[in-house]
Amino acid sequence: MKSKNIESLVRANIAKLTPYSTARDEYKGELGVFLDANESPYSNGYNRYPDPHQKQLKARLSAIKQVPCENIFLGNGSDEAIDLIFRVFCEPRVDNVVAIAPSYGMYKVAAAINDVELREVQLREDYSLPVEELLAASDENTKAVFICSPNNPTANSFAREDIMRLVVDSECIVVIDEAYIDFAEAKSFVTEIAEHPNIVVLQTLSKAWAMAGLRLGLALADKRIVELMSQVKYPYNINLAAMQIVERLLSESVAEQVAEIKSERKVVAEALQEMACVEHIYPSDANFLLVKVADADAMYEWLVKDGIIVRNRARVKGCEGCLRITIGLKEENEKLLNSIRRYVKESVDSRS
């Protein structure tokens, strides 16, 4: 970060916030007579409030991610962390954030909900990072720049030196959303947070870890940022059932599943390449492919009728004519490919 420090970026009301403190914060033991939180005394496994600091789960994630607990914030999905970045740093109608486009839709939605201006900077035609344009879009009221790498929906990772240049030359928080990092060849930026306190790395258990239904996202950042986000979040944002199930599932390796998705990504891309309706398949570092086709709307409708749901990105600027296709199980991918083969045959037949 160029000159500003974290403290100067925080909203004034948040900087002086007295956060909610639970009565149990004052009691460090395990056993006791708990008459402090107006809970039911009848035990069913869930009658007590969960740990608002999520200490046990953070310790597990700290070992997996090789990041100290004090640098880990846990949210109800990374969507909660995105919203909290606005709530901690952005004064509504005064501050702004800068984000790449096209990218993940929640940056825009969270900005709108928080009444904060979002300045979108279009990626270059080859989907590389327009560092100079991103810096030029920032001013003294810019509190954060949102980068997503690997990017949704373009599927590519950005050059490490480009992201680092942005981190070093920006005067604000640089959010690096790594939701798809487990499928990428590129290395995570978590190793940089110790030296660059303006980096916030977002990760999630919703993708490679196969826990989208449990809602667990991570923000990995300087301990002051983690502290601020923790003060603003709802005290019990992660429920006990989710914490218990996440802990159990974290002990089961997903390495094989990730390897299979990566190999299926190649199989699907190669098969699509052969199809007449496919114009371009963008290189992917994620668990999906961005595919430019001759008539995206027609193909999308065909697939829906066949019970196959993909994401139509044809009307997104920079993704014209594209469908975003998630890599599924081998048999699901085969169904998709067979359906597209039938679609191609049908279009040829109807023309003859």
Ligand SMILES: Cc1ncc(COP(=O)(O)O)c(C=O)c1O
């Ligand atoms: C880039 C990106 N970030 C974050 C998310 C949301 O993650 P979570 O399920 O942890 O809220 C998604 C979901 O599709 C995503 O594509």
